[in-house]
Amino acid sequence: MGNDIVVVCEGDAGRLKKYSLELVAKAAEMATALDATVRAVAVGKGLAEALQVVGPYGVTRATAIDAPGLTGHYNSDAATAALSTWLQQVQPMAVLSSTSAHGRDYLPRVATRLKTGFISDAIALTVTDGRLVARRPIYAGKALVDCVVTGSPQMIGIRPNVFGLPAATGGVATVETVTVEIAPPRETIREVVAAAQRVVDLTEAEIIVSGGRAMGSSDNFRYIRDLADALGGTVGASRAAVDAGYIPHAHQVGQTGKTVNPTLYVACGISGAIQHLAGMRTARHIVAINKDADAPIFARADFGIVGDLFTILPILTEKIRKVRSA
Amino acid sequence: MKIGVLVKQVPDTATKIVLTANGRGIEEGNVKWVMNPYDEYAVEAALRLQGPLSAEVVVFSLGPARAVETLRMALAMGCDRAVRIHAETPLDAFATGNALAVAIAASGCELVFGGKQAVDDDAGQVLQIVAEVLHWPVVSVANQLHVHAGNDGITVHRPAAGGVTEVVELGFPAVIGCDKGLNTPRYPSLPGIMKAKQKPLTEQQSRDLLGGVSPHVVLQQFSLPPDRPAGRKITGDPENVAQQLVDWLHNEIKVI
Ligand SMILES: Cc1cc2nc3c(=O)[nH]c(=O)nc-3n(C[C@H](O)[C@H](O)[C@H](O)COP(=O)(O)OP(=O)(O)OC[C@H]3O[C@@H](n4cnc5c(N)ncnc54)[C@H](O)[C@@H]3O)c2cc1C
Ligand SMILES: Nc1ncnc2c1ncn2[C@@H]1O[C@H](COP(=O)(O)O)[C@@H](O)[C@H]1O
Numbered sequence: 062m063g064n065d066i067v068v069v070c071e072g073d074a075g076r077l078k079k080y081s082l083e084l085v086a087k088a089a090e091m092a093t094a095l096d097a098t099v100r101a102v103a104v105g106k107g108l109a110e111a112l113q114v115v116g117p118y119g120v121t122r123a124t125a126i127d128a129p130g131l132t133g134h135y136n137s138d139a140a141t142a143a144l145s146t147w148l149q150q151v152q153p154m155a156v157l158s159s160t161s162a163h164g165r166d167y168l169p170r171v172a173t174r175l176k177t178g179f180i181s182d183a184i185a186l187t188v189t190d191g192r193l194v195a196r197r198p199i200y201a202g203k204a205l206v207d208c209v210v211t212g213s214p215q216m217i218g219i220r221p222n223v224f225g226l227p228a229a230t231g232g233v234a235t236v237e238t239v240t241v242e243i244a245p246p247r248e249t250i251r252e253v254v255a256a257a258q259r260v261v262d263l264t265e266a267e268i269i270v271s272g273g274r275a276m277g278s279s280d281n282f283r284y285i286r287d288l289a290d291a292l293g294g295t296v297g298a299s300r301a302a303v304d305a306g307y308i309p310h311a312h313q314v315g316q317t318g319k320t321v322n323p324t325l326y327v328a329c330g331i332s333g334a335i336q337h338l339a340g341m342r343t344a345r346h347i348v349a350i351n352k353d354a355d356a357p358i359f360a361r362a363d364f365g366i367v368g369d370l371f372t373i374l375p376i377l378t379e380k381i382r383k384v385r386s387a
Numbered sequence: 388m389k390i391g392v393l394v395k396q397v398p399d400t401a402t403k404i405v406l407t408a409n410g411r412g413i414e415e416g417n418v419k420w421v422m423n424p425y426d427e428y429a430v431e432a433a434l435r436l437q438g439p440l441s442a443e444v445v446v447f448s449l450g451p452a453r454a455v456e457t458l459r460m461a462l463a464m465g466c467d468r469a470v471r472i473h474a475e476t477p478l479d480a481f482a483t484g485n486a487l488a489v490a491i492a493a494s495g496c497e498l499v500f501g502g503k504q505a506v507d508d509d510a511g512q513v514l515q516i517v518a519e520v521l522h523w524p525v526v527s528v529a530n531q532l533h534v535h536a537g538n539d540g541i542t543v544h545r546p547a548a549g550g551v552t553e554v555v556e557l558g559f560p561a562v563i564g565c566d567k568g569l570n571t572p573r574y575p576s577l578p579g580i581m582k583a584k585q586k587p588l589t590e591q592q593s594r595d596l597l598g599g600v601s602p603h604v605v606l607q608q609f610s611l612p613p614d615r616p617a618g619r620k621i622t623g624d625p626e627n628v629a630q631q632l633v634d635w636l637h638n639e640i641k642v643i
Contacts, residue, residue, distance in 0.1 A: 134553070135547065135553065137524075137525065137526070137527075138524055141519075161548060162528075162546070162547045162548045163547065163548070165511050165527070166515070166527045166528070166545075167515075169480070169511075169512035169515040169516055169519075170515045170516075170518070170519050170525070172481070172516075173481065173484070173515065173516045173519035173520065174519060176603075177481075177603050178479060178480070178481050178602070178603025178604035179480070179481075179512060179604075180604060181510050181511055181512055182509065182510075182511075194607070197509075198509065198612070199507065199508055199509055199609075200398065200402075200404045200413070200506075200507060200509075201400060201506060201509065202612060203403075203404040203611075203612070204404045204406065204413065204609055204610070204611055204612070205609065205610045205611070205612055206606050206607075206608070206609050206610075207606075207607045207608045207609075207610070208604055208605060208606045208607060209604070209605050209607060210603055210604055211602075211603055211604070211605055212481075212603035212604075247524040247557065247558065248524050248526070248555050248556065248557050249555070249556040249557075250553055250554070250555055250556075251542065251554040251555065251556050252553075252554040253547075253551060253552070253553050253554070254551065254552040254553075254554065255550070255551055256549060256550025256551060256552075262548040262549040262550075264548065265548070268642065292642070292643065309550070310530075310567070310568055311546070311550035316400060316506065317424070317567045324640075324642060325636070325640070325642045335400065335401060336400055339400075342612070345640075346640050346642070347615075347618075348632065354620070354622070359618075359620055361615060362618045362620070363615065363618035363619075363640075364618055364619055364621075364632060364635055365618060365619065365620035365621070366620075366621055366622065366628045366629075366632060367620060367621070367622035368622055368623075368625060368628060369625075372625045373625050373628065373629055376625055376626055376629040377629040377632060377633065380629055380630060380633045381633060381636070381643055384633060384637055384643055385643055
């Protein structure tokens with residue numbers, strides 16, 4: 062076993078994901094306590110150049126992993142084979158990744174091939190006695206558990222957006238491309254269908270404005286979209302709004318929807334059912350607008366407004382536009 | 388063909404979670420146990436193929452004696468037989484997946500459905516581990532599925548980031564994780580509940596299945612999430628409350 066910490070990065074359209082960069086910076090910060098060296102990797106075509114950005118965050122060695130069978134589209138089988146083959150050669154002490162849609166799909170597979178354990182969806186990472194300790198929510202966020210991987214490497218997936226990005230320094234990364242041999246993937250990606258409207262991935266969003274059953278129609282969701290636009294945010298929804306057909310399921314926040322972790326979450330006309338809270342309770346700041354002063358959402362909100370959202374939202378949107386354009 | 392379904396018994400999502408005094412687990416006294424909601428979609432997916440593929444549907448659960456209730460529920464919905472795997476000590480996802488995989492291999496199943504995640508540990512890993520141990524391909528989250536004409540494979544829709552849907556084709560054998568939207572799970576009928584009592588339910592020991600494979604993740608300490616300090620709650624003139632919120636966003640938390 063070496064003393065490398067490998068950070069598995071993801072990219073999109075030739076750019077590294079911000080959550081990957083945050084993880085790289087976090088690993089660099091923890092490297093001293095672990096007496097380790099951090100290496101950044103990315104699996105897939107065309108990410109070598111994107112990996113350059115890790116340099117200023119304290120990581121000078123990066124590897125783009127390529128393999129015949131990898132295409133521009135995610136393929137679980139191919140990604141699993143490519144990453145595990147490379148990790149078997151490198152034998153790092155730890156592997157950190159993000160539990161994005163793809164990360165949470167293939168990292169447990171990679172861990173199994175390496176005959177080690179994987180902790181998914183951690184929201185905090187510390188070092189005790191030279192080992193990584195991951196804190197993760199369980200029971201829909203109603204409890205937390207601290208856990209460690211006793212196998213090797215220690216593999217941990219971290220929920221996107223939990224670490225901020227520190228200031229960049231002047232470092233420069235050297236990026237190598239390594240091609241590994243893998244078995245032909247058994248899964249075929251027949252098609253990749255884009256969303257009808259481009260939905261910014263909720264799990265990555267910094268600001269989310271969500272509407273609930275109170276919206277009453279898909280047309281009324283424009284109040285939510287307008288506020289989200291004014292804030293530079295993304296639209297979310299409760300299950301009641303999704304089930305009523307006001308908005309597609311891709312927007313649903315909660316236990317049977319997305320787990321989100323934004324800086325700001327604005328819940329409009331959402332009562333705050335436990336299953337909704339499960340998806341957004343780790344948001345840094347929560348705002349609630351609801352006409353029922355006793356709605357449970359207010360117990361979670363840092364800032365609550367008791368009132369009619371149809372009156373308040375247009376005024377709020379207008380005021381925010383003014384502040385932002387000032 | 389045989390189809391396997393993996394079901395886990397979990398606390399009802401409305402359960403209040405209370406930690407044990409030593410902080411190593413949760414108090415189970417007042418917990419209402421149910422079938423993991425995503426596993427209901429898995430049972431339904433298997434049952435919809437039972438007729439068309441002339442399949443026997445075998446349902447598996449690894450858990451304590453009470454997990455039998457969840458298996459009976461699956462039998463009442465229409466599964467043909469059940470296997471409970473007994474574990475002396477709690478297992479992590481790796482050991483759970485290994486034990487289930489060995490039991491599945493022994494049963495001769497060629498297609499396995501499970502939930503995309505269990506709502507107790509919220510891990511979303513066991514199906515991928517099962518698939519890897521079996522050397523089968525897996526789609527860990529699927530919200531649409533159809534079997535190819537000729538019954539030689541399956542097409543599923545996998546939701547990815549940004550509202551994107553990946554249309555994935557697989558041959559058999561395969562493991563599929565079921566998400567909300569895949570189907571509407573049936574309720575067990577009264578005759579179904581009666582019949583379930585007669586259906587075969589066998590028991591296996593995880594020790595025998597694991598043959599030395601041991602857990603790789605250790606849970607050290609449970610805790611409850613910190614209470615948020617009470618926030619402010621304001622009401623009044625819309626113009627005025629909106630302004631207060633804007634000031635807060637701008638001056639205090641500085642997001643605008
Ligand atoms: C297994 C399971 C999984 C679930 N998963 C999810 C999930 O993933 N996500 C999720 O959200 N839910 C989920 N639910 C459903 C959840 O229990 C609630 O039913 C749902 O969140 C309620 O949505 P809501 O708050 O929009 O609607 P309601 O609970 O009906 O609340 C509407 C609110 O709007 C307020 N209101 C009405 N008119 C106005 C107005 N003009 N101005 C201001 N406020 C107004 C009301 O006071 C009320 O508080 C799940 C349930 C189960 C059983
Ligand atoms: N103990 C278990 N017994 C049977 N199936 C399980 C068990 N644990 C997990 N599963 C299956 O794996 C899925 C994902 O679980 P998890 O990885 O724990 O989130 C569940 O929805 C079940 O279908």
